[in-house]
Amino acid sequence: MSLWSSIRQMASGSPAAPTHCAVSGAAVPAPGGSPRLVLYKFDACPYCQRVMRQLGPLGLAEAVELRDTLREPSARASLMAATGMGQVPCLFIDEAPLFESADILAWLSQHAAARRGATA
Numbered sequence: 807m808s809l810w811s812s813i814r815q816m817a818s819g820s821p822a823a824p825t826h827c828a829v830s831g832a833a834v835p836a837p838g839g840s841p842r843l844v845l846y847k848f849d850a851c852p853y854c855q856r857v858m859r860q861l862g863p864l865g866l867a868e869a870v871e872l873r874d875t876l877r878e879p880s881a882r883a884s885l886m887a888a889t890g891m892g893q894v895p896c897l898f899i900d901e902a903p904l905f906e907s908a909d910i911l912a913w914l915s916q917h918a919a920a921r922r923g924a925t926a
């Protein structure tokens with residue numbers, strides 16, 4: 807977890823969704839709405855597993871497209887071209903990359919809650 811994520815969590819008691827990608831600085835869209843979600847991952851990565859395990863419980867299994875950077879060389883090439891890094895997990899929210907499993911989980915949790923609120 808990034809320093810700012812930790813500080814926000816300590817202050818609020820719950821993880822806050824990041825507003826910027828810590829690596830690229832790109833603006834991360836606010837949770838909610840209908841962004842295209844693409845998770846770059848590979849199955850043996852424990853950080854990816856941590857994110858993927860929560861997709862079902864959050865009701866987002868069908869909303870998140872998975873791209874495997876080990877099985878699909880073109881997926882790794884796309885990730886490298888867009889971010890300059892091969893680190894996974896990386897969640898693309900529309901065009902914005904979000905690294906760090908803790909930040910991805912915080913964003914996805916808030917996105918799921920916003921979607922539940924929108925349909926309640």
Ligand SMILES: N[C@@H](CCC(=O)N[C@@H](CS)C(=O)NCC(=O)O)C(=O)O
Nearest residue numbers: 851852853892893894895906907908
């Ligand atoms: N702190 C990161 C760690 C992610 C990480 O270390 N991923 C490894 C795979 S398990 C990786 O992508 N290493 C290759 C690289 O960084 O290019 C997180 O929680 O997401």
